[in-house]
Amino acid sequence: xxxxxxxxxxxxxxxxxxxxxxxxxxxxxxxxxxxxxxxxxxxxxxxxxxxxxxxxxxxxxxxxxxxxxxxxxxxxxxxxxxxxxxxxxxxxxxxxxxxxxxxxxxxxxxxxxxxxxxxxxxxxxxxxxxxxxxxxxxxxxxxxxxxxxxxxxxxxxxxxxxxxxxxxxxxxxxxxxxxxxxxxxxxxxxxxxxxxxxxxxxxxxxxxxxxxxxxxxxxxxxxxxxxxxxxxxxxxxxxxxxxxxxxxxxxxxxxxxxxxxxxxxxxxxxxxxxxxxxxxxxxxxxxxxxxxxxxxxxxxxxxxxxxxxxxxxxxxxxxxxxxxxxxxxxxxxxxxxxxxxxxxxxxxxxxxxxxxxxxxxxxxxxxxxxxxxxxxxxxxxxxxxxxxxxxxxxxxxxxxxxxxxxxxxxxxxxxxxxxxxxxxxxxxxx
Ligand code: PA5
Numbered sequence: 001x002x003x004x005x006x007x008x009x010x011x012x013x014x015x016x017x018x019x020x021x022x023x024x025x026x027x028x029x030x031x032x033x034x035x036x037x038x039x040x041x042x043x044x045x046x047x048x049x050x051x052x053x054x055x056x057x058x059x060x061x062x063x064x065x066x067x068x069x070x071x072x073x074x075x076x077x078x079x080x081x082x083x084x085x086x087x088x089x090x091x092x093x094x095x096x097x098x099x100x101x102x103x104x105x106x107x108x109x110x111x112x113x114x115x116x117x118x119x120x121x122x123x124x125x126x127x128x129x130x131x132x133x134x135x136x137x138x139x140x141x142x143x144x145x146x147x148x149x150x151x152x153x154x155x156x157x158x159x160x161x162x163x164x165x166x167x168x169x170x171x172x173x174x175x176x177x178x179x180x181x182x183x184x185x186x187x188x189x190x191x192x193x194x195x196x197x198x199x200x201x202x203x204x205x206x207x208x209x210x211x212x213x214x215x216x217x218x219x220x221x222x223x224x225x226x227x228x229x230x231x232x233x234x235x236x237x238x239x240x241x242x243x244x245x246x247x248x249x250x251x252x253x254x255x256x257x258x259x260x261x262x263x264x265x266x267x268x269x270x271x272x273x274x275x276x277x278x279x280x281x282x283x284x285x286x287x288x289x290x291x292x293x294x295x296x297x298x299x300x301x302x303x304x305x306x307x308x309x310x311x312x313x314x315x316x317x318x319x320x321x322x323x324x325x326x327x328x329x330x331x332x333x334x335x336x337x338x339x340x341x342x343x344x345x346x347x348x349x350x351x352x353x354x355x356x357x358x359x360x361x362x363x364x365x366x367x368x369x370x371x372x373x374x375x376x377x378x379x380x381x382x383x384x385x386x387x388x389x390x391x392x393x394x395x396x397x398x399x400x401x402x403x404x405x406x407x408x409x410x411x412x413x414x415x416x417x418x419x420x421x422x423x424x425x426x427x428x429x430x
Pocket of ligand 1: 082137142202
């Protein structure tokens, strides 16, 4: 289960100061759970793991099987939560290089940028490949995925003809409203639901994440079971709850002058998970002139780039470290009788042992350097652990944002760049 280690935060504030926030955390959790806080139309994600719609799960699995049978590639079209959630899950569980393995269909992502080079590369990758598309968008009018949808649906039609292209087009959107719902209804595309009370960055445990994951060969029932366990375990209203601990510590760090939260992992396959976390906390909390700026680092690689800044730069950050349980299959360090690199002292040691020492050494170095570190331990990398992790961070984020006094479920600031872009593009009405 999830465990948060608080032993390195006491240089910033005291245990009594943490306990003083109890009423506040309780009130924030209550507001969230009872749907009485700002943005309360968007708390459907709280119950998703246990309110799992079995019929929808069966349809997701059937569609995934069909795609696995008739497609070399699934192109997932989406941006924000519709992109980061599925990609984070697939890369963590199947590996960053999953597309180079031959066991499952390749998963490519489109509609998350406006890069001509990225588009042309995707076209080359799709040449001679059988593919299907999964368009994910609540509104259906977000510029990046809408442009990619136009291009890919015509590409499908040119390759397979209208009828067969229809059978290769899957949509995940609002059950009733929005342009994509209308398109799905008019075109007869198979469609899955983003519940109206679940916003983009809280949608990974809906068809948004589950369909691409299932196509990639991930056991989505095990993932949902993990999330359901977390939903139950994290419902306690006391400081035993790691979501309470994390929400309270983040807020105290912020109140004590910290400006940045650095999420670190020692797992390269968790890079996109960092992106998912960054959107979750950044879009939920960064408003009304408030909020910790969420940044990510991948250790040990980034110790050789950001390490200097963390150790001796501005003292305005703290670290949250995701720790997965050690792998069951070990890899031994090789022996070399010449020992020119001086590594023979590690003879008989395993790679994960070295990684653990790097982690412990980094932790104490950063704490000594004035950077508080909050390690959060999860189980081994697997579906169940990831389900727990998704739910843990979503719940912590909701509580933390209410403690901060902001609405976690809107993103008014994102509209600014869009308005300017639409004006420059000459969109009618802008
Ligand atoms: O969290 C959110 O709601 C946003 O980041 C959206 O996911 C993103 O803007 C995409 O929106 P849509 O699903 O309407 O295409």
